[in-house]
Amino acid sequence: MNTAFAPWQQAVYEQMAGALDAGRLGHGLMFQGPARLGKIAVAERLARRVLCTDRRGDGEPCGQCRDCRLLDAGSHPDFQKVSFIPTRDGTKLRTEIVIEQIRRLSEQLALTPQYGVAQVAIIDPADAINPSAANALLKTLEEPVPGRYLWLVTAYPGRLPATIRSRCQKFEFRLPPREQALAWLQAQGHGAAVATDALDAARGHPGLAHGWIEGGELGLRREVRADLDAITAGRLAVVATAQRWVADEHADLRLRFAADLAVEAAANRLTDPMRARSLAAWFDRANRARDLLRTTVRADLVVVELLMAWRAGESKHATKHATTRQGIDA
Ligand SMILES: [Zn+2]
Known part of the structure; x- marks a missing residue:
């Protein structure tokens, strides 16, 4: 479960974990930066850090307590992920996050955590919330409850209303320096020449370069x-x-x-x-x-x-x- 992060993920994670441990982590967070840099993986690890009830000496989730096991199973009652749901006829996924989803989320966040620690909700991709859902979300952000975390993951923060952005603490995922990106690509098993080629094609984006080699x-x-x-x-x-x-x-x-x-x-x-x-x-x-x-x-x-x-x-x-x-x- 605690798979190694790429250096650019690790950097943001440490920043967030530091803020969490120091009690400086806000209610609303924004995970922003280009797609395919592993933002969701960082959000999920941070959720474990919040919800684990038996953290290791270094503060990392233990991987064994009831909370960690429920998170592994995808059934922790205090952890929610909001993304695209199927359309009414169930033939495909919607292309927006709609108000009913945000209402349900807000109701849930208003409840006491089932296991007493905190509640974490991740919205991904947050830029897909439609205008009425955004209004509902704004209400939730405006009335923060202690121990409730609402995390917005987006590659296009500019598409979110400024009123929402201004209420979130922002964490930025950035393209790493070239040497670091190349080293990471090679660590994924790609030869130096292919890695260089792909990284150039992807304009320095290692996640995209990796995807392009594989795909x-x-x-x-x-x-x-x-x-x-x-x-x-x-x-x-x-x-x-x-x-x-x-x-x-x-x-x-x-x-x-x-x-x-x-x-x-x-x-x-x-x-x-x-x-x-x-x-x-x-x-x-x-x-x-x-x-x-x-x-x-x-x-x-x-x-x-x-x-x-x-x-x-x-x-x-x-x-x-x-x-x-x-x-x-x-
Ligand atoms: Zn644990």
């Missing part, structure tokens, strides 16, 4: 790079490539990767400001295409236009260089 997205990124190169070289037809890019559920990710690769290419062409500018424009275009893909516009046509623009930009660049070279040669 095959890194391979998809390599394919996108190879496709763009082949289009530049005239070895690949634009229309067929566009059709292939939108043929499965990864169209959006391909465009995201393509946009990233344009930024990377621009960074490598700082000596050619014209091309760097046109790559920046293409980056914007790729992101607009991602938005369009969420509409009813025909996806393949959107991508055809985008790839045509890529080919045009790259060939103009090639021609310009050819001309310059001729000029020098002459």
Whole structure:
């Protein structure tokens, strides 16, 4: 149960545990920072630290008392987790956290803890609460009861009403320094080259990089790079490539990767400001295409236009260089 934290998790956990032990932990907490950095795991460990009735010498939960065992079993009466519940017909999950859930939570928090220590409730993702649920939640936050903890987990704190944010003590999860992220990725069993590649692709986010290696997205990124190169070289037809890019559920990710690769290419062409500018424009275009893909516009046509623009930009660049070279040669 007490699996080792990544260093960035450990840092936040220690900060929170210190506040808890010193009696400085507020009623409402916000666990904020990018998705896939392990915020929930930290919240759950902290909940154990709060609810365990036989903590070890170092303050960590014992893992053996009744509270710890009930937490392991997911049936501790003083611990609640609020997330998406199934829709009325039960066919899928709702995409919002609704007022009934927050009402039930508030009722529960108003009760005396069953085992006498405290009550902990986690809302994840807190940014998914809809406006009426947010109002109900605000009431609960405004009337804190001692020994009740309400923790909001979110990757998008800005989506929560300011009135809620202002009532929470904030703990920020941050992307770790590159060396630390690489060391962690290697400790997960990834080779140095793959780890570096994935970390670059994920813009320094180790959790995302790990997920992308495991899930095959890194391979998809390599394919996108190879496709763009082949289009530049005239070895690949634009229309067929566009059709292939939108043929499965990864169209959006391909465009995201393509946009990233344009930024990377621009960074490598700082000596050619014209091309760097046109790559920046293409980056914007790729992101607009991602938005369009969420509409009813025909996806393949959107991508055809985008790839045509890529080919045009790259060939103009090639021609310009050819001309310059001729000029020098002459
Ligand atoms: Zn315990």
